[in-house]
Amino acid sequence: MKPKDIIKEKGNIWIFGYGSLVWKPDFKYKRSQIGFIEGYKRRFWHGDDFYRGDKEKPGRVVTLVPDHEACTWGVAYEVADSQVEESLQYLDTRETVGGGYVLELCEFTAREGKVQQQQQPTNDKLLALVYIATSDNPIYLGPAPDSEIAAQIAACRGSVGLNMEYLLRLAQFMRCCCPDVDDEHLFSIEAAALALDL
Numbered sequence: 001m002k003p004k005d006i007i008k009e010k011g012n013i014w015i016f017g018y019g020s021l022v023w024k025p026d027f028k029y030k031r032s033q034i035g036f037i038e039g040y041k042r043r044f045w046h047g048d049d050f051y052r053g054d055k056e057k058p059g060r061v062v063t064l065v066p067d068h069e070a071c072t073w074g075v076a077y078e079v080a081d082s083q084v085e086e087s088l089q090y091l092d093t094r095e096t097v098g099g100g101y102v103l104e105l106c107e108f109t110a111r112e113g114k115v116q117q118q119q120q121p122t123n124d125k126l127l128a129l130v131y132i133a134t135s136d137n138p139i140y141l142g143p144a145p146d147s148e149i150a151a152q153i154a155a156c157r158g159s160v161g162l163n164m165e166y167l168l169r170l171a172q173f174m175r176c177c178c179p180d181v182d183d184e185h186l187f188s189i190e191a192a193a194l195a196l197d198l
Contacts, residue, residue: 059163150192
């Protein structure tokens with residue numbers, strides 16, 4: 001099943017967030033669940049020349065990179081059928097037009113091991129839409145040493161605030177909501193950014 005197929009079906013949909021969506025969804029949803037998707041790792045490899053940076057000094061935000069041994073933790077939001085069109089229009093502007101992400105479909109597993117569904121049998125997994133920036137995007141920055149990524153993040157500001165705020169909020173989410181998960185890439189960049197004497 002492709003993303004457009006799940007959108008065409010009548011009914012609620014799920015949207016998985018792994019970056020700023022974990023603390024700032026800004027769209028209407030019925031409920032949310034913390035959990036993970038498999039087959040991807042979160043990386044600060046995508047450029048942001050609007051929200052967390054500018055044209056001269058693009059910030060760095062996360063995207064997902066395929067890795068069959070990895071999983072990425074975040075939040076899945078259930079969007080009611082009546083809110084799907086409005087929510088996707090907002091997210092398409094925020095993520096695909098403004099951010100350069102494409103829409104994919106992934107299996108989501110709730111932290112509790114079961115997705116709690118109202119008046120339906122519980123399932124271990126569900127399909128969720130997820131926005132992913134790819135390397136063919138013109139503002140995709142790609143890999144760099146953690147120290148360089150940290151320095152770039154610490155020096156950037158965009159229309160919604162400091163790139164550092166984005167980094168710290170994501171790290172805070174992981175510590176508070178997924179305390180048993182060691183996101184080495186995220187925490188290494190956070191430590192390097194906090195160690196900078198700016």
